[in-house]
Structures are given as C-alpha cells and as structure tokens.
Amino acid sequence: xxxTYDDLYEQQEIRATKSKWKQNSxxxxxxxxxxxxxxxxxxxxxxxxNFIEDLLGNYFLSESIEEKQKWIxxxxxxxxxxSESIRNGIYYLFGKKKELGENEADALWxxxxxxxxxxxxxxxxxxxxxxxxxxxxxxxxxxxxxxVFRKQLIGECHERSYDFLKKNQDYSVVxxxxxxxxxxxxxxxxxxxxxxxxxxASNSFxxxxxxxxxxxxxxxxxxxxxxxxxxxxxxLREKIPELxxxxxxxSLSLYYDRIxxxxxxxxxxxx
Numbered sequence: 001x002x003x004t005y006d007d008l009y010e011q012q013e014i015r016a017t018k019s020k021w022k023q024n025s026x027x028x029x030x031x032x033x034x035x036x037x038x039x040x041x042x043x044x045x046x047x048x049x050n051f052i053e054d055l056l057g058n059y060f061l062s063e064s065i066e067e068k069q070k071w072i073x074x075x076x077x078x079x080x081x082x083s084e085s086i087r088n089g090i091y092y093l094f095g096k097k098k099e100l101g102e103n104e105a106d107a108l109w110x111x112x113x114x115x116x117x118x119x120x121x122x123x124x125x126x127x128x129x130x131x132x133x134x135x136x137x138x139x140x141x142x143x144x145x146x147x148v149f150r151k152q153l154i155g156e157c158h159e160r161s162y163d164f165l166k167k168n169q170d171y172s173v174v175x176x177x178x179x180x181x182x183x184x185x186x187x188x189x190x191x192x193x194x195x196x197x198x199x200x201a202s203n204s205f206x207x208x209x210x211x212x213x214x215x216x217x218x219x220x221x222x223x224x225x226x227x228x229x230x231x232x233x234x235x236l237r238e239k240i241p242e243l244x245x246x247x248x249x250x251s252l253s254l255y256y257d258r259i260x261x262x263x264x265x266x267x268x269x270x271x
Contacts, residue, residue, distance in 0.1 A: 004240060007258055011257055015187070016186050019186070020180070020186075024051045034058075037070070037074075044058060055071075059110065071110075079183075081180065082110070083217050084179050085109045087178075090107070093122065094136075111126050113127070120134045120138045126214075132206070148163045148164050153202070155201070157201035158249040159247070161189040161200050165226050165229065169225065173192075173223070174192050175189055175224070177219040185219075189253070196208075221260065222252065222256045229252065236251060236252065
C-alpha cells in the first residue's frame with residue numbers, strides 16, 4: 001500500500017487533533033450547563049480559555065462532596081471515561097514535581113476515592129474497583145534503565161518507551177489508541193512483559209492484569225518486540241524518508257492505524 005508523510009499527518013489530525021477540539025467543546029457545554037442548573041454559582045477556577053482545564057479546575061476546587069457530585073453527574077451524562085481519569089490521577093501521583101508542579105492531593109481525580117501506600121505499592125480504591133500500582137522509577141533505580149526515568153516522562157510516552165525497550169528487549173511495546181475523558185482519543189505507547197505493564201510516561205508499574213486491565217482498555221494497534229520496531233520502522237522510512245528517527249513508535253502507530261482503518265473502510269464499502 002502506497003503511503004506518504006501527508007497520510008500519516010492526516011491520520012493524526014483525524015484521530016487525535018480533531019478529537020481534542022470535540023472534547024473541548026463538550027467541556028464548554030458542561031461548564032455552561034452547570035451554571036444553568038446551579039443559578040448564582042461562581043466558578044472558582046480562573047477562566048483560561050482551555051475548557052478542559054477550566055472544567056477540571058472547578059471540579060478540584062469544589063468545596064463539598066455534594067458540589068463534586070453535581071459535576072460528576074454532568075461528566076457521566078457525557079460518557080466520561082473513568083479509566084482515563086484514574087490514569088491521569090496516577091500521572092499526578094508519580095510524576096516528577098518539576099514537570100507537574102502539583103501535590104499529591106491532586107491525584108484524587110474523578111473516580112479515585114482513596115489512595116493508601118505500603119512501601120512502594122499504592123492501592124487506589126476507585127469506581128472501577130481496587131487498583132494496585134507501584135512507582136516504576138524506584139523499581140528500576142539500580143538497573144541500566146535508571147537513566148530513562150531521569151528524563152522527562154510526562155508527554156513523552158513514545159520516546160521513553162523506546163528508550164526502555166532498547167535496554168530491556170524481553171519487553172514488548174504496545175502501540176495503542178487510548179480514550180480521552182469525553183470524546184475520541186490519542187496515541188499512547190506503553191510496555192508489557194507477561195502480565196506486567198510499565199506505563200513509563202506516568203512512571204507506573206502494574207504487576208497484575210486485574211489492575212492494569214481496568215485502565216488499559218483502549219484500542220491495541222500493534223504489539224512489537226524491539227527487533228520488530230527496528231525492522232518495521234526501517235521499512236517505513238524507505239517509503240517515507242522524512243520520518244523523524246526520534247519518533248519511531250508514533251510513526252509506526254500512525255502507519256498501522258492508517259492501514260487498519262483504511263482496510264476497515266474498504267471492507268465496509270464492499271458490504
């Protein structure tokens with residue numbers, strides 16, 4: 001199948017960029033609807049123009065359980081993805097302070113009821129059930145992979161997953177399309193070995209499927225070994241020489257997703 005750089009760019013626009021716009025419009029509607037249902041209410045979070053940020057900011061600044069429940073009702077009316085919310089809470093729980101500038105209280109995202117800690121294992125009581133997770137940087141502190149966790153993790157899932165995979169070739173990388181909070185989704189890379197999951201962007205390690213299956217419920221695009229990543233990216237780069245060598249996993253995600261959805265559209269048109 002012939003494919004160009006523009007095809008991959010278009011795939012990202014269709015599946016990721018446009019879904020952000022739709023999600024932002026849903027957040028704007030929820031803010032408007034909340035004020036309509038609660039006359040006289042004053043939003044405590046300053047208006048930034050980023051409706052998702054404004055929405056979550058006002059949720060976190062709610063002063064009572066009743067007030068938070070009013071937000072939750074509106075979230076659920078708009079197909080709120082608790083799995084993504086809880087994963088965001090874990091980002092804030094384990095993320096480097098210099099990256100997030102937040103405190104651990106802000107890990108209590110919608111859907112997380114309570115967080116307890118025993119050594120390096122954290123237990124999250126959530127609307128999806130109990131989730132057990134560990135801080136990955138502590139587990140890999142005395143390994144050749146420790147340097148990976150000293151780099152920026154947040155927002156760098158593809159590059160950091162590749163860095164780790166290169167040093168730990170007994171793992172596989174999972175290229176996925178994860179759901180946003182309200183609409184659409186985004187491309188995300190994480191690592192798997194047996195029943196364990198390493199979500200390096202959130203610095204989190206799950207040692208049981210019982211916990212990880214509650215959160216990693218997006219669409220799996222491909223599951224690749226290090227050798228398969230290298231070989232398949234080289235083949236793709238022969239077709240599209242301008243691909244960035246630092247974005248191997250994202251490029252492969254876009255490529256496989258493009259093929260999968262184009263094949264699906266052709267199949268549907270032939271029905």
